[in-house]
Amino acid sequence: MTNEEIFALLDRFQASGVHELKxxxxxxxIEMAKAAAVAAPVAVSAAAAAVATAAAPVPAQVEDEGLFxxxxxxxxxxxxxSPEDAPFxxxxxxxxxxxxxxxxxxxxxxxxxxxxxDCVIERCMQEGGTLVGFDAPLFRYRMV
Numbered sequence: 625m626t627n628e629e630i631f632a633l634l635d636r637f638q639a640s641g642v643h644e645l646k647x648x649x650x651x652x653x654i655e656m657a658k659a660a661a662v663a664a665p666v667a668v669s670a671a672a673a674a675v676a677t678a679a680a681p682v683p684a685q686v687e688d689e690g691l692f693x694x695x696x697x698x699x700x701x702x703x704x705x706s707p708e709d710a711p712f713x714x715x716x717x718x719x720x721x722x723x724x725x726x727x728x729x730x731x732x733x734x735x736x737x738x739x740x741x742d743c744v745i746e747r748c749m750q751e752g753g754t755l756v757g758f759d760a761p762l763f764r765y766r767m768v
Contacts, residue, residue, distance in 0.1 A: 625652060638698050638757045658755060692749070692761035696737060699730030701750045701762060713745045718768060725763060728756075742768045 625633075637645055637656050645656045695701070703711040703726050713725045724736040725745070743765040750762055 625649065625654070630654070634698055635758065690746070690764045691743070691766065693725055693737065693740060693763040693765060695728060695756045695758055695760045695762055697728055697730050697735070698758045699728040699735075699756065701752065701754050701756050702727040702729065702734075703748060703750075703752045711748075713763070715745060715747065717745050719743060719745060737762065739765075744768060 633647075633654075634656070638658075643658045645654075647654050703713075705712070705727065711726075713719055719725060719739040719742070721741045722738045725739050726737045728735050728737055745763055745765050747764040748762070749764060750756055750760070756762070
């Protein structure tokens with residue numbers, strides 16, 4: 625499969641109601657799975673819990689209005705460089721255009737997500753470690 629076919633497949637998988645998918649073609653194989661709605665308890669370090677608490681999400685359906693920094697790709701959302709570190713941004717923090725607000729991981733590659741303009745972060749819309757789709761709201765902000 626070409627990269628374009630894989631990306632198209634990922635987009636369709638994200639938009640579908642399918643939770644797991646496995647495709648094999650000759651010597652090529654790909655498996656995809658979405659995060660389950662109910663997860664088994666996992667031991668979390670105190671530092672990771674602090675990061676999750678600092679970036680507690682607000683359900684997207686509650687806040688439909690406003691300006692949002694959105695996911696530039698489908699992938700895993702990380703509000704901090706590592707579980708031991710503080711989040712890139714906190715609520716009420718003023719950030720400059722181009723400043724990193726979070727990381728997105730897709731296909732084992734980490735990408736920085738920059739602030740689109742000078743703004744104040746109002747809310748984190750996702751939980752750290754969550755798989756998000758393309759264009760999903762990550763942060764709500766207001767212009768400075």
